[in-house]
Amino acid sequence: METDIAVRHHEPWNKGKLTGQKAPLRLQDIWAIRVRLQLKEHPRDLALFNLAIDSKLRACDLMNLRVRDVSHGERIATRTIILQQKTQRPVQFEITEPTRTSLMNWVKVAGLRSEDHLFPSRIDGSPHLSTRQYARIVHKWVSEIGLDTTCYGTHTMRRTKPTLIYRRTKNLRAVQILLGHTKLESTVRYLGVEVDDALEMAEQTEV
Template identity: 50%
Template sequence: MPRVQLPVVTPKRRAWNKGRIIGQKRPLLPKQVWALRARLELAGNLRDLAIFNVAIDSKLRGCDLVRLSVTDLVKDDCVRERVSVIQGKTKRPVQFELTKNTRDTVSAWVRSPEMIGCPFMFPSRFHDRPHISTRQYGRLVRDWVISIGLEPSGYGTHSLRRTKAAEIYRKTGNLRAVQLLLGHTKVDSTVRYLGVELEDALSISEQIDI
């Protein structure tokens, strides 16, 4: 009998997002911010508290947050109230404010023994890296949200970037202000980032009672 040549079957690669929840990560609610902040304070974890507070105030992408230098935030032994940095993605400057609570945390952190001689705000504990990586930062955020009982698949480093921006928009409705604070070049990007169209539609719907 002639041999039948079967077609070669190429095994399918597992999809990178199989079993994962993808899409935009949720911002933290104010009560969740304070719960997480309180846990870090009680644990005496000064480094993580500084990272968390700066992340919330700065609204920076993770890649820009981990690269912050001490001189970006501190001048003449005083923590700056307003900071300007160049974004790695857009190469454009973005400004942000540091609240008093964050300034106090940063001041205590840069004066700690762990920070002696460190040029970066958040140095890595691995000798071959000058500062923490975005992957390390992501693991920290995962541990933080788990510690207050949140589902980690719904949150990530962008949750911290979005948290204050989402709250500002909720209270003011000022898209232009949020665009400037996030460092977006186009307001359309801010609209998509905040999911404004959906939020507005739901708000309008909630006010109609039939």
């Protein structure tokens, strides 16, 4: 008697997707998204977008933030320190004035308390937005300004400000500190600066 054995084929998670480093946003992209969120009056998404750019945090750390992590009493802090989950090392970041304004507005609109998660989930049993939900939100942002969503993701938000700072200053050490990397080599690979510099040099020597 023959026995039929069902063989399950598990498709890889990245089948049909482009993998690798996600592109950072350009200044015009940042402002395009920010203006759209302001016009649509989406206080949570505006606060999330601004803080993601300023903080340069990984998705897991950003989603786990509580109101008290970015505030002093009823005021949003100008600077704060977060313990990174992945490395268990502290990282400090500045909260710019536009971000402080959007955060204060979001906290007020949502009625959040000091101990509440900054970006709570609407799903029962989930205290805050998941990294998957955050990824969908980022894809929506970039899609609405006409960018290819396969080239952008949550790491786009982490890479954007350091990339802009590096292009302006060429100071890798400063970017390393901002990202909380232990090795400078990690920062070089993360930013892909060697490739960027080579392309920049090639453009300057075109005849």
